[in-house]
Amino acid sequence: MSDTSTASPATALLSPVPLFFVFLWSTGFIVAKYGLPYAPPLTFLLLRFLGVLAILAPAIVLLKAPWPRGKVGHIAVAGVLVQAGYLSGVWCAIKLGMPAGLSALIVGMQPILTAFAAPLLGEKVRPRQWLGLVFGLAGVGLVVAAKVTLVGLSWQSLALCVGALLAMTAGTLYQKHFCPRFDLRSGTVIQFSASFVVVLPFAVALEGLGWDFAVVNWTPQFFGAWAWSVLALSIGAIFLLFALIRRSDATQVSSLMYLTPPTTALMAWLLFGEAFNLLGLAGMALAVLGVVFVVRPSKN
Numbered sequence: 001m002s003d004t005s006t007a008s009p010a011t012a013l014l015s016p017v018p019l020f021f022v023f024l025w026s027t028g029f030i031v032a033k034y035g036l037p038y039a040p041p042l043t044f045l046l047l048r049f050l051g052v053l054a055i056l057a058p059a060i061v062l063l064k065a066p067w068p069r070g071k072v073g074h075i076a077v078a079g080v081l082v083q084a085g086y087l088s089g090v091w092c093a094i095k096l097g098m099p100a101g102l103s104a105l106i107v108g109m110q111p112i113l114t115a116f117a118a119p120l121l122g123e124k125v126r127p128r129q130w131l132g133l134v135f136g137l138a139g140v141g142l143v144v145a146a147k148v149t150l151v152g153l154s155w156q157s158l159a160l161c162v163g164a165l166l167a168m169t170a171g172t173l174y175q176k177h178f179c180p181r182f183d184l185r186s187g188t189v190i191q192f193s194a195s196f197v198v199v200l201p202f203a204v205a206l207e208g209l210g211w212d213f214a215v216v217n218w219t220p221q222f223f224g225a226w227a228w229s230v231l232a233l234s235i236g237a238i239f240l241l242f243a244l245i246r247r248s249d250a251t252q253v254s255s256l257m258y259l260t261p262p263t264t265a266l267m268a269w270l271l272f273g274e275a276f277n278l279l280g281l282a283g284m285a286l287a288v289l290g291v292v293f294v295v296r297p298s299k300n
Contacts, residue, residue, distance in 0.1 A: 018244055018256055024237035026263035029104075030271065031233065032091060035225030038217040041091035042203035044226070047216070049083070049196040051230035056189050065185040072190055074178040079191020081171030083234075084198045089164025098157035099147065104261040106161045108140040111294070113169045114254040121177050123249045132293025133251075135286050136258035142283025143262045169254070175242075176250045184239050192234070248295075255294035258287045 035044050059065070068075060093103055111133050115125045125133075179187075203209040216222065244253045262284035269276035 017240060021237055021240035021244065022256055022259045022263055024232050024240070025257075026260045026267060027228065028233055028237075029264045030267055031225045031229045032094060033268075033272070034221055035229065036091065036095060038219050038222035038225075040203070040207040040209075040215055041095045042088060042199055043207050043209050043213065043215055044229075045084075045087055045091065046196060046199055046203055046209070047213070047226055048229045048234055049192045049199070051226065052192045052234045053189060053196070055230070055235065056185055056192075060183075060185045060189060063185065066183050067186050068179070068182040068190070071179045071182055074174070075182060075187050075190045076194035078171050078175035078179060079188075080194050080198050081167045081174060083191060083195035085167025085171065086164045088199060088202075089160045089167060093157040093160040093164065096154060096157040096160070098153065098161055102144075102147075102153065103161050104144045104147075104264070105140060106158075107165050107168070108137060108144075108258065108261055110165055110169050110172075110257050111251065111254040112137060113165070114172060115251045117169070117173055118249070118251045121173065121250060123251060125251055129251060129294045132290040133255065134290070135293060136255060136290030139283045139285070139287030139290055140258055140261045142286060143265050143280050145279060145283070172245065172250055172254055176245055176253075180246050184242055187242070188235070188238060252295045255291050258291055262287050 039047070090103060090107060115130065115133055118125050200209075207215055209215055241253075244256070262280070265274070265276050265280055266284070268274040
């Protein structure tokens with residue numbers, strides 16, 4: 001699956017494709033709200049990984065997808081950081097009582113961290129982009145301001161959330177540097193296989209997972225959350241993320257994450273009636289402005 005687009009990175013990141021990625025990625029928190037009451041977080045993620053492999057493993061055989069020779073190790077490491085590290089950290093932190101608003105604010109610092117590390121990839125972050133990153137973080141802060149609380153916070157949940165932030169940042173930078181281009185079908189199978197191997201022993205040791213998955217409550221709500229997480233998030237959103245990493249600077253791609261908390265807050269307002277006030281709208285506008293500054297930097 002080669003990239004034949006001739007669009008500039010800025011144009012690519014302002015097209016409908018990244019906006020659809022933001023929509024899909026933002027549903028991850030909605031999936032957690034629906035799915036976590038019925039399965040422990042690591043067990044849910046293992047079933048999510050298995051669902052992806054059940055679909056894509058036969059597909060790469062039938063479609064004769066090319067195997068990424070010489071990059072398997074790098075692809076696996078990037079996958080473990082993004083899938084096992086980021087998702088496990090966030091979901092386990094929320095399960096332990098980490099407030100959703102504080103979690104979103106911590107993870108929302110990823111674009112800033114990525115920008116600081118960008119010189120390691122030979123990328124230059126311009127002053128206008130730094131301004132956009134600050135605007136974006138401020139926008140996220142406004143969106144989650146009403147939901148930020150220390151109730152339920154523990155050092156364990158805080159450590160997991162910070163670890164998830166570092167894992168996602170490191171995974172994005174690692175993939176951009178070592179393996180930005182590979183066949184999405186076979187590469188995704190490698191990443192989710194490696195993530196399954198890493199997460200499995202923790203699920204067995206910490207959640208009492210057995211071969212029969214008795215720790216799961218197989219309700220229609222669980223099946224719906226699981227199916228969406230497999231098809232929309234782990235295949236749809238991840239494919240789009242890989243395509244964006246392939247075509248654009250790491251700082252530009254990571255800046256899209258600023259749009260996740262506002263989009264999630266809007267979804268939660270529509271689906272669950274959660275509060276979304278004028279302060280949230282102002283934060284959303286500021287986050288959008290920040291992303292525009294980052295993906296369309298000045299030429300000087």
